[in-house]
Amino acid sequence: MLFPWFKKFWKKINYLRNKLPNVILFYGNYGIGKVNFVQYFAKSLLCENFFSKKKICNKKEFCISCFWFNKNIHPDYFSILPEVINKNEKSIYLNKLLLNKLNINQIKLLIKFTYFTNSLCNLKVILLSDIESLNIFSANSLLKILEEPPKKVIFLLIANNLKKILPTILSRCYKIILRKPSYEESLFWLKKKSLKNIEELFFNSGGFPILALKYFYKNYYFFLKKFFSFLFYPKNVDINNLSKYLLKIDIKSLLLILQLWLYDLFFLKTTNNIYYFFHFKKKLLFLVQKTTILKINFLLKKINNEILLYSEFLSSYLFIESLLIEYQLIFFNF
């Protein structure tokens, strides 16, 4: 499955196939469908008929590779994916073990796959997502493999944020940026799905279609509604109750929303532009008069740091409570 906003770009990267780099890093915003794009790319590298047909054949009678790939049992394909929307987009499955950090057992499996298994299709493809969340030990182990990758092994790495990746890893990668689809294109695509409240969830996502789907499948609608009414009017709110209520949303999502929201306030203050929450322009225009660029910047830096250091073991309630209070504090004269 290739999302419509990547179709043009898909053709553009065909040049890569002539001289395939050993390590390709795909990066771009969270919530635009990077993992699906890279999985599709991996499948095309393994499809036996791709070169002749110029597309993935998907025919199980003619291509054992597509058959294996579709069944998720391809012996020449190894992937570590923390969070993916499945083929039918009907649910999001989370692999808790892999959610945050590659652990040493996974690295051992990766090494075994890279060096000690035979390739059946003349090429082995390894896909690793969320590279920025590797801890230093896993990152160093990965670096060792990337420094001398065996022939006929292709690494496809995915990241949201290049800043947290070891420069030594970055320097080994051929980098490809995947861009955010336009607001209109995303909304058009989402609306066709006829999912309840999807338009509003898209507004809440800051314009990221896959993020909106994630909110839908996680039943975040009412929780996000509450969170946004707090963002709109942060004063006179029972923080204690709200923090408990917001425990239903994963902290990473809360942090991401707050980050984009603060970016919009920041841009509005400095360049008069909005980049994410177009639908809430009036609310942002009202809020921006109640704060200063220094205060926005201060909290934004903090949030950016929290996102980089993010750990799923964070004490959620206290963390959410302090997050809400800090947001309240950047406004005055309400």
Ligand SMILES: [Zn+2]
């Ligand atoms: Zn095929």
